[in-house]
Amino acid sequence: MCAAIICVATDLSGVRKMNDKEILVSTRGLSVHFPVKKESTFARRRYIHAVEGVSIDICKGEAFGLVGESGCGKSTLANATLGFVRPTSGEVFFDGAEIGSGKKAALKSARLKMQKIFQNPAASLDPRYSVFKAVSEPLRIRGGYTAKELENEVSAVLERVGLTVSDMSRGVTEFSGGQQQRIAIARALIVKPEYLVCDEPVSALDVSVHAQILDLLVSLQEQLGITYLFISHDLAAVRKLCGTIAIMYLGQIVEYGSAERIFLSPAHPYTRALISAVLSLDGARERIVLKGDAASPIDLPSGCAFAPRCQCAHEKCKSTECRLTRIADDHFCACPYI
Ligand SMILES: Nc1ncnc2c1ncn2[C@@H]1O[C@H](COP(=O)(O)OP(=O)(O)OP(=O)(O)O)[C@@H](O)[C@H]1O
Ligand SMILES: [Mg+2]
Numbered sequence: 001m002c003a004a005i006i007c008v009a010t011d012l013s014g015v016r017k018m019n020d021k022e023i024l025v026s027t028r029g030l031s032v033h034f035p036v037k038k039e040s041t042f043a044r045r046r047y048i049h050a051v052e053g054v055s056i057d058i059c060k061g062e063a064f065g066l067v068g069e070s071g072c073g074k075s076t077l078a079n080a081t082l083g084f085v086r087p088t089s090g091e092v093f094f095d096g097a098e099i100g101s102g103k104k105a106a107l108k109s110a111r112l113k114m115q116k117i118f119q120n121p122a123a124s125l126d127p128r129y130s131v132f133k134a135v136s137e138p139l140r141i142r143g144g145y146t147a148k149e150l151e152n153e154v155s156a157v158l159e160r161v162g163l164t165v166s167d168m169s170r171g172v173t174e175f176s177g178g179q180q181q182r183i184a185i186a187r188a189l190i191v192k193p194e195y196l197v198c199d200e201p202v203s204a205l206d207v208s209v210h211a212q213i214l215d216l217l218v219s220l221q222e223q224l225g226i227t228y229l230f231i232s233h234d235l236a237a238v239r240k241l242c243g244t245i246a247i248m249y250l251g252q253i254v255e256y257g258s259a260e261r262i263f264l265s266p267a268h269p270y271t272r273a274l275i276s277a278v279l280s281l282d283g284a285r286e287r288i289v290l291k292g293d294a295a296s297p298i299d300l301p302s303g304c305a306f307a308p309r310c311q312c313a314h315e316k317c318k319s320t321e322c323r324l325t326r327i328a329d330d331h332f333c334a335c336p337y338i
Helices: 074-081 105-111 130-140 147-160 177-189 207-224 235-243 261-266 269-282
Strands: 017-018 021-036 045-061 063-067 087-093 114-117 195-199 227-232 245-250 252-258 325-328 331-333
Touching: 021 074, 021 227, 045 074, 045 147, 045 227, 045 245, 045 252, 063 074, 063 195, 063 235, 074 087, 074 195, 074 227, 114 177, 114 331, 130 147, 130 177, 147 235, 177 207, 207 227, 207 235, 227 235, 235 261, 235 269, 245 269, 252 261, 261 269
Parallel strands: 063 227, 063 245, 114 195, 195 227
Antiparallel strands: 017 021, 021 045, 021 087, 245 252, 252 331, 325 331
C-alpha cells in the first residue's frame, strides 16, 4: 500500500509520490458542508458536515476501500474526488493537478480519466437504450468515432465484462441485475478510465451474483491496472478487493492503512466493532455490538465524534479532538487511547 496521510512528496514535475509509488488521487483537509434549509428567516444557518478535514492518498493501480455506516459521507467524499461536489474547504488533486477549486481546464482534463459505477445498475442505465447505445454513449459524446470503430470498441469491452457481441442489440431491461451491472461496468470501461469509483457496486444485487461481480472487478484491475475507490458496507467484499482501507465515521477518517493490517489488528474501537461483526460470523471473534445511533452530522459533538458510542471512551474524549496518527508503518488511527 502507499499509505501516507500526513506528508506527501511532490517532485519537480509536479507528480505526487509516496514510497516511490505515484499518487493518482489525493485530498488535503477536505471538508464538504451542505446548508440546511432554515426554519425561519432569522434562524441561524446550519450545515451538514458530510466530510470533515479528510486527507487521503490513492496510489496509481491500487484498490482503495472506503467503509462506514450509512450517511457517514462516503459518497460525498468520492464525489468530491470526481469533481462532482465542490469542497467547502481543502484541496483535491488528480494526477498532480488541483481540481477542487473550480479550475475548469484541470477538471475537464481529469474528468476524461474518471468514471463511476453506481449501486443500482437499473437506475444508471436508460431503459430505452439497447446495450450498444448504452455502452457506446460515452464515446459518442466525445465524438470522432466511425460506426465501425464504435462497434469494435463495444464488442471488445462487452467481452471483457463477460457479455457477448450478440447482446449488443438487446434492450438493457432484458438483463438481470448482475448482467446490468456488467453493462454499467462496460460503459465505464469503454473510455479507458484511470480512476474508477465503485459506489456500493454489489449491494443492490442478489447475494448469488455478488461474488461474480467482485471477481470481475478484481480481474479487471489485474488486467487493466485501474485505480479503484471502492465503497462498501460489506467488509468481506472490501477485504477481497482492496489493498488499502479507510474507515469513515461522521465525515472523518478514523482509521487508515493496509487492509491486511487492519483486518489483523484493527486499532480504533469503531473499526474493531465493524470487523467483529464479520469475524463473529465464523466464530473467530466475539461480536462487539455498537449502542445508540451516530450523532447528527449537523450538530457534531465536540471532541471525538465516536465517543458517545464508544465502549472505551474516557472523559477526555468528549473534549479532545482526535487526529489521525501513525501507529505503524502502514497504519494510522485517530484514537489516542488504543
Ligand atoms: N446534495 C446534498 N445536499 C444536502 N445534504 C447532502 C447531500 N448529499 C449528501 N448529503 C448529506 O451528507 C451526509 C453524507 O451523505 P453521503 O451520501 O455522502 O453518505 P454515505 O456514507 O454515502 O451514505 P450511504 O452509505 O447511505 O450511501 C448525509 O447526512 C446526507 O444526508
Ligand atoms: Mg453513499
